[in-house]
Amino acid sequence: MRIHSLPTQLVNQIAAGEVVERPSSVVKELVENCFDAGATSVAIEIEQGGMRRIKIRDDGCGIDKDDLPLALSRHATSKIATLDDLEHVSTMGFRGEALPSISSVARLTLISRTEAADCAWRVDADGSEQNFDPKPDPHPQGTTVDVRDLFYNTPARRKFLKTEKTEFGHIETLIKRMALSRFDIGFVLTHNQRGVLNLKPVTTEVQREQRIAGICGSEFIDNSVKIDFEASGLQLTGWVGLPTFSRSQQDMQFFYVNGRLIKDKLVSHAVKQAYQDVLYHGRHPVFVLYLNLDPALVDVNAHPAKLEVRFREGRLVHDFLYRALHRSLADLRPGSQEQRSNPIEEFVPMPPQTPEQPPVKPQVQLQSKPKQNTLPLHVEEDIRAYASLYPAVEPEPESKSPKPAPAGEESYHPLGYAVAHLHNIYILAETPKGIILVDTHAAHERVTYERLKQQFNNGSVPSQPLLLPIKIAVSAGEADLAEQHQDFFNALGFELNRSGPETIVLRSVPVLLAGGDSEALIRDVLADIIEHGLSTRIQEKANEVLATVACHGSVRARRRLSIDEMNALLRDMERTERIGQCNHGRPTWVELSTQELDKFFLRGR
Structure with missing residues (x-):
C-alpha cells in the first residue's frame, strides 16, 4: 500500500490508547485540567464505575466560546507556546491530547463559561474535530466535561475493563491521591448518585493533617514523622511512617513532584535504601511526600499519561531523598516526638560524572x-x-x-x-x-x-x-x-x-x-x-x-x-x-x- 494520511478520528483513537487506559485515566486528565483552570472545588459524578458516565465540574476560569473547538483539537493548548515553556512546565497538563483522545472513544460534551461571558457555551464532540456548533447553556462560571459510554465504538477495549466495583475503586483511589496534592481545593465524589467523598478546602496545618487522616487513616498521623528538609534547590516535605507502622502492600505511598503525582524507580530506590535495616522483611513503608524543585530540572514529558518523570540530575535527587529520609529515621529516638525542620547540613550535591x-x-x-x-x-x-x-x-x-x-x-x-x-x-x-x-x-x-x-x-x-x-x-x-x-x-x-x-x-x-x-x-x-x-x-x-x-x-x-x-x-x-x-x-x-x-x-x- 502507498503511504497515506490517517483519518483524524483514527489518529485520536491511537492517541487514546496511550492516554485513556480505563475510566480512572479519563478522570485523571480532566481533574488535572481543573487544577490548571484555578478551580477551588471539583465535583466528580460517576455512573457504573465510569463506563456509563463520567461528569466533572469545576469553578475555574472557564474557556472562551471561540476556543472551544480548539480545546477539542489535537495539540492545541493554552499552557505552552515555546520550547522554553516546555522545558519549564509548571502545569498539570500541556500536551493538548486528552480531550480529543477521550472524545474519539466516548460521547463527550464540553460546557464552559468565563467570568466575562454573558452565558456558557456547549459543544459536542466525536473525535473527528469537525462540525463544532457551540450552543448557549445556563452553566455558571467554570467548566463541565460530560463523558458517556466510554469505549462504545471500540468494543475490544471495553472488554478489557474490570467489574464496576473494581473500576470505581481505581477512581476513588485516584481522587484520594489527587486530594493530597491540592489541599486548597475541595472534592466531591459520587457513584451512582451516592456520596462517597466530600473534602472541603483546607488552609491550616491542622486541617491538612485532618484531610490526610481522613484518607490514610488517623493511625497514619499518629505513627508518622513530619519532615521538612531543604538543600541545593531541593525541598522535601510531608510525612513518613514509622518503620513499625508498615504495610504488606505498597498501597499507602504517595509521592508528588511539584504537585504532580508520580511513580518513579529512582524515588522508590531512594526510599527503599532509607528504610533499609529498620523495616521488617516483606513489609513496605508508608509516606506522603512532596518534592519541590526548579521545573527546568525535571522532565514531565517522559510519559504520555504523565505518570513518570525524568530528573535531569537524577544522582542529586536520589542522594537528597535518601539522606533526608535516612536522617529522619535515624533521629527517631526515645523522647523525640517530631522531626526537626533543619536543612541537611552534611548534604553535598554530587555533580554528574564524566570520563574527565x-x-x-x-x-x-x-x-x-x-x-x-x-x-x-x-x-x-x-x-x-x-x-x-x-x-x-x-x-x-x-x-x-x-x-x-x-x-x-x-x-x-x-x-x-x-x-x-x-x-x-x-x-x-x-x-x-x-x-x-x-x-x-x-x-x-x-x-x-x-x-x-x-x-x-x-x-x-x-x-x-x-x-x-x-x-x-x-x-x-x-x-x-x-x-x-x-x-x-x-x-x-x-x-x-x-x-x-x-x-x-x-x-x-x-x-x-x-x-x-x-x-x-x-x-x-x-x-x-x-x-x-x-x-x-x-x-x-x-x-x-x-x-x-x-x-x-x-x-x-x-x-x-x-x-x-x-x-x-x-x-x-x-x-x-x-x-x-x-x-x-x-x-x-x-x-x-x-x-x-x-x-x-x-x-x-
Whole structure:
C-alpha cells in the first residue's frame, strides 16, 4: 500500500490508547485540567464505575466560546507556546491530547463559561474535530466535561475493563491521591448518585493533617514523622511512617513532584535504601511526600499519561531523598516526638560524572585507605575480632535491688529506670509518664549493630588477597566503568584492575565478604552504577555480615541482667540511631502511659 494520511478520528483513537487506559485515566486528565483552570472545588459524578458516565465540574476560569473547538483539537493548548515553556512546565497538563483522545472513544460534551461571558457555551464532540456548533447553556462560571459510554465504538477495549466495583475503586483511589496534592481545593465524589467523598478546602496545618487522616487513616498521623528538609534547590516535605507502622502492600505511598503525582524507580530506590535495616522483611513503608524543585530540572514529558518523570540530575535527587529520609529515621529516638525542620547540613550535591572527572566516591567516606594484609585473613577470625570489641557484660553474682531515680534526672532519660527483668527477656522500666517494656536482645542487637557499622564506615576496611585472582568477562562499557570507579572499589576493600578490553581482574576482597560470591557482587554493583549512577550493594553485603555479628554478640534471651546492666542498656538505647527497631525490623520497645494503665483497671470511673 502507498503511504497515506490517517483519518483524524483514527489518529485520536491511537492517541487514546496511550492516554485513556480505563475510566480512572479519563478522570485523571480532566481533574488535572481543573487544577490548571484555578478551580477551588471539583465535583466528580460517576455512573457504573465510569463506563456509563463520567461528569466533572469545576469553578475555574472557564474557556472562551471561540476556543472551544480548539480545546477539542489535537495539540492545541493554552499552557505552552515555546520550547522554553516546555522545558519549564509548571502545569498539570500541556500536551493538548486528552480531550480529543477521550472524545474519539466516548460521547463527550464540553460546557464552559468565563467570568466575562454573558452565558456558557456547549459543544459536542466525536473525535473527528469537525462540525463544532457551540450552543448557549445556563452553566455558571467554570467548566463541565460530560463523558458517556466510554469505549462504545471500540468494543475490544471495553472488554478489557474490570467489574464496576473494581473500576470505581481505581477512581476513588485516584481522587484520594489527587486530594493530597491540592489541599486548597475541595472534592466531591459520587457513584451512582451516592456520596462517597466530600473534602472541603483546607488552609491550616491542622486541617491538612485532618484531610490526610481522613484518607490514610488517623493511625497514619499518629505513627508518622513530619519532615521538612531543604538543600541545593531541593525541598522535601510531608510525612513518613514509622518503620513499625508498615504495610504488606505498597498501597499507602504517595509521592508528588511539584504537585504532580508520580511513580518513579529512582524515588522508590531512594526510599527503599532509607528504610533499609529498620523495616521488617516483606513489609513496605508508608509516606506522603512532596518534592519541590526548579521545573527546568525535571522532565514531565517522559510519559504520555504523565505518570513518570525524568530528573535531569537524577544522582542529586536520589542522594537528597535518601539522606533526608535516612536522617529522619535515624533521629527517631526515645523522647523525640517530631522531626526537626533543619536543612541537611552534611548534604553535598554530587555533580554528574564524566570520563574527565574523578570517579564517584562512595556515600560512606572512609578516613584512610585500606591497608593490604601481608597474610590472608579468615572471616571467622575477623568476626571474632569485631565481636570482641563489644563483649557481653557478665551478670553479677547477686541481683541488686532497684535504685530510685536520682532527683531531678527523670526528664533526662525518656526510657526511665529499670525496675525488673521479666522472664529474663524484657526490661520493665518506670518513667514519670508510665512504663516502658524493652526486648533486651533486640535492643542490644541494634546498639551493637550501629556501633559496628560506625567502625566499619569510619575506619579502614580490612582487605584479603585472593589466592587465585578472578577474571571477570564484562562488556567494554562495564570495563570502562570499573576502571573509572577504581578508587570507589579500592575504598571498600576490592582490588580491581582492567586486564583487557572486556576483562577485569579481582585480586582482593573485603575480609567480611570473603566467603561470598564476589564475581556476582561486582557485576551487580556495575549494573547499579549504570542504572542509578551509584551502588550501595557492597555496604549492604557488609551490613548483612555485621548484623549477624551483632545478633550473635548481643545479650541472649533468658539471661538475667542486673539493674545496673539494664540501666546501662537503656542509656545506650537513648543515644543510638534507629533504636526503635532491631536489625530485622522488629520493635525494640513499647510504652504504656499511666492513662492507659488506668483504663485497664477502670480507675477514675
